[in-house]
Amino acid sequence: MKTPKRIQPLMDDGLVDEVISRLMSGKEADVFIVRCGDEIRCAKVYKDAVKRSFKKAAQYQEGRKVRNSRRARAMEKGSKFGRKQQEDTWQNAEVDALYRLASAGVRVPKPYGCFDGVLLMELVTDDAGDVAPRLGDVGMTEDQAEEDHAVMMQYVMRMLCAGIVHGDLSEFNVLVDDYGPVVIDLPQAVDAAANNNAQAMLTRDVENMKNYYGQYAPGLLNTQYAKEMWDLYEEGELHPEYPLTGECTEDDDDADVDAVLEEIKAALAEEEARLERIRVANEE
Numbered sequence: 001m002k003t004p005k006r007i008q009p010l011m012d013d014g015l016v017d018e019v020i021s022r023l024m025s026g027k028e029a030d031v032f033i034v035r036c037g038d039e040i041r042c043a044k045v046y047k048d049a050v051k052r053s054f055k056k057a058a059q060y061q062e063g064r065k066v067r068n069s070r071r072a073r074a075m076e077k078g079s080k081f082g083r084k085q086q087e088d089t090w091q092n093a094e095v096d097a098l099y100r101l102a103s104a105g106v107r108v109p110k111p112y113g114c115f116d117g118v119l120l121m122e123l124v125t126d127d128a129g130d131v132a133p134r135l136g137d138v139g140m141t142e143d144q145a146e147e148d149h150a151v152m153m154q155y156v157m158r159m160l161c162a163g164i165v166h167g168d169l170s171e172f173n174v175l176v177d178d179y180g181p182v183v184i185d186l187p188q189a190v191d192a193a194a195n196n197n198a199q200a201m202l203t204r205d206v207e208n209m210k211n212y213y214g215q216y217a218p219g220l221l222n223t224q225y226a227k228e229m230w231d232l233y234e235e236g237e238l239h240p241e242y243p244l245t246g247e248c249t250e251d252d253d254d255a256d257v258d259a260v261l262e263e264i265k266a267a268l269a270e271e272e273a274r275l276e277r278i279r280v281a282n283e284e
Contacts, residue, residue, distance in 0.1 A: 004032065006045045006118055015115065016043065023131065028187060033123060033131075041112065044119040046091050046187070091117055097164055097186040104162040105240060106155045107182045124175045124182050135181065135212065136171035145216035151180055152209050153225050153244055156202070160233055161240045165190045165198045169205035171212045192233070199230050224248040 003011060003019050010016040018035040023042060025031075034043045091114055098111040098121070110122040124132040140148065152174070159166060166173070166189055173185040192198045206226035214221040223246030231248065232238035 004030070004045060006116070007032065007034070007043055010043070010115055010118055010120070013115075015120065019043075026185070029119075034120075036112075036120070040123055041120055042109075042123040044094075044121065046117045046119070091119065091187065093189060094119060094185075094187040097189040100162050100164060101159060101183070101186075104158045106158050106162075107180070108186070109182065109184060124177055124184075127178045132175040132177040132182065134172055135174040135176055138176050140216050142217045145213045146220065148176075148181055149209060149213035149217065149220055152213075153206070153246070155181070155183055156206060156209070156225070157229055157238065157242060157244060158240045160192055160202065160229055161238055163192050165192050165195070165202045166205050167201045170208040202226055202230060220246075 001019055001021060007016060007019055011019075016034045016036055020033040020035060020040070023031040023033050028047055030045045030047070032043045032045065034041055095111050095114045098108050101108050102110070109124055112120040112122075114120075126132055156166070156169070166183065166186065168185060168188050169183070173183070175182040175184055190198050190201060192202075195201075203226040206229070210220055210223060210225070225244060225246050227248040228244060228246065229238060232242065
């Protein structure tokens, strides 16, 4: 096929030898199957911001750190240089997340580097060498759904322990090979500690997985993994091998409104007394 314009520099530099076919076109990137020497990989070509249809990108970029102060100021001002830096940050976020999650024990495609907006990474295949299907294209038994859902909850937990929330997890962003689920598409991954939307995104990720697998295993629909994980995370008790249960005890204790009001009244009385002492001192 004709070499895409963005991949041509990688071919000129010897990083890619041949573009075999287009694998898919998504909301933030086009993905191609390429040959690199003796290996078949995939090249993810990120779309420019003006062509990218990813919704509410600013929510995902909140909390991302930029070490260079000049770049940070330029991004805040929205200058041409700043927009370029913002795009680089968006693209490099996926590479960073892939390395961090692989180290954390989450199955993700192996990255080979990001070059001028093109991410080279492992092509996930089955044992026959065919491209692994998306989760949404796979049917399963109830037992398999329960097993794979448990694996995905463990992956989500390990992501959170690594300080990352996927932010767009669904049956469209998970591949399934002969060894189980593989998490993909991470440019929107958020910092769990620095992003104010992290808890809501974690909840949405977990709900998407629950609802999908719940089609095959209805018992999963009553689980509360998102709340369980986040409560443990906030308490500093979450760790990569924590035995999740999917259960979470709600706090049914009613707030003691009267006690709170009494504390407020006491504080106001103390402040009035302090001001009175100051007034008396000034008159003397």
